[in-house]
Amino acid sequence: MRNIILTIIGILLIAGSFFVAKKLIDSKTKPKPVANKIIKTVFTDTVKNSTINIVIQANGSLVAKRRVELYAEVQGIFKSGSKLFKPGQEYSKGEALIRIDAAEYYASVQSAKSNLYNSIAAIMPDIRLDFPEMHQKWQGYLNTFDLNKTTPKLPEITSDKENYFITGRGIISNYYDVKNQEQRLAKYNITAPFSGILTEALVTEGSLIRSGQKLGEFIDPSVYEMEVALSKAYASLLKVGESVTLSNLEHTESYTGKVSRVNGSIDATTQTITAFIEVSNDNLKEGMYLEANLDAKDEPNAIEISRNLMLDNDQIFVVRDSILDVIDVKPVFYSESKVVLKNVPDGTVILDKPVVGAYSGMLVQPFVDTKNKQ
Template sequence: MNSRKIVLSIVGVLLIIGSIFGAKYIINSKYTPKPRPQKVVKTVIVETVKNGNVPIVVPANGNLVAKRRVELYAEVQGVFKPGNKLFKPGQEYRAGEILIQIDAAEYYANVQSSKSNLYNLITSIMPDLRLDYPEVFNKWQTYLANFDINKSVPILPEMSTEKEKYFISGRGILTNYYSTKNLEQRLAKYTIAAPFNGVLTEALVTEGTLVRSGQKLGEFINTSDYELEVAISKTYSDLLKVGEVVELKSIDKSKTYKGKVARINGRVDLTSQTITAFIEVKDPDLREGMYLEANLTAREEVDAIEVNRSLLLENDQIFVVRDSILDLIPVNPVYFSNSKVVLKDVPDGLTILSKPVMGAYSGMLVKVFKDQETNNQD
């Protein structure tokens, strides 16, 4: 029994020792070759250089403002009378229509009283004119005949002699006449009429409000003509021209409008070193305050190309493709926009990258995109 256990123990030890040596042999005999790195050739998109005239387009933006606007102020005091239309924002008026009517009953009575005094004063001198100045009597008689107290006071007859002037002035007629005309002018200020076709954009009073002299009543604008005020670099101050057509786009790029440069400010802003240009635009869809973007064509650069700014390296170089190998050439950038750059001194016929390549370097092996290569050959 004991000898059997001894034999089994020896066999077990031998099996363990054999499995250890067998495992070592298998491990030592297993050879895994190192993988060879694959040579990756990147595919690039290219274009062939063709120099030409590149328009320098200056982007600008701003908010529309009505070209014709009137701020309504009261020059007299009184109660705002109701009119044919409600004095509310958005209300349209035709030229000549009454915007605001202030109660002038009391002041109107004063004007009529002054007219009556003038009429009576002229009437009182008529007997003296008949006797002392018969040669001028008829024209003053005609003046009285045409005098209507319910209408504006007519202009006084022209006085031809010094004696007539002294006589008329000495009786206080001239003073009374100009005083009455002054009252009439002030009476006209109780009514404010629309100076042009437009819409009320702001109303600060309502019917029945007591209006005071100097109080702002609202704003009235013409809705057919608008202006866009934009600030551009002073570099292009001598390149922009009045009357130049400008393309305008809405903020969501959904609509395009045509405008033209109406005015250019002659002064440069000291802080921003920009000049202000005013672009006139007409369209029934436009509203005051709309945000628009403008593209101003400042000039054309001759013998130049326009590429994406990401293709230009910091040291003013770009990549070209020569026999499937990338190379660098120096260029002369002359204008930068938000996404583009205008380059000069790039020879015609060169193949340049049209899209940037990650990790690109001079001497890098590349492959031109097949479909593009076929299109270029066509």
């Protein structure tokens, strides 16, 4: 009996110790961890509105303002001249570019001129008898007629009788036939319409040239044009005569041009407007790729910031009492990397560089350059 009582007392003591220990453990309060406030350092700038010069950037390749594609209108053998017909060859205005052998055709022209002379000479006796008042002018025409020169213009017909008489003898039709052949004979020689340089040569001396065949290209290297396509939003900003700064892709050389023409219609497919920039420089070559900066207009009371700082719905971040906030702005011009804004009050502190994960209400502190401050 005694052993049973002792066993029961031991069990009760163990159970009581367990509950006391659990109560003591549960009664201990764990201290809550305090979250560290993270304050990001940001680069800021203070707004000061000013007049912003809006510059439209565009690019394109140069094309000679005056260029001629040379085509043959007659057939014959290409005769060699004083200069080789090769790319890079320079020619002065009026100098022969191509001479085509016209000996055979020249003979037929001379034959037609001779027939005209003979036709007029044959009617001179009738003119002396029937129209004595006209004899002197027609005799003077024959005296000035030279087979080795261009056929002179026929004397002026002053009466219906004279007109019927001359026309009935076929003089007028023969005259215009000769003039037509003389015009065609002139096409055997192609001369330079202006001083320039040959950029393409598709034939060589001694080769057979066919009618309609392309012979080459000839340009004036003193003046070039660059065609650029700009958004239709800038159509009202473009003005003929505006100065344009041009530079090569390496930005090692710059040139000054001007807007020479602006297309009056907008491309329906791309919704762009075409402008032409004229530029002259001895270092320029056709086909060179240049970048252009067109001074469009001056925008007063505006600022210019990086496009990376723009938020959706035309907003930007500002700093107020070390807290990020957003304000509405009015963008008036977008370039490739910048945006011009209005409606930003002077003295407003804005972000100068984007902040990853930024949000309205975020704690920040402006960066202070201690080196410059000292």
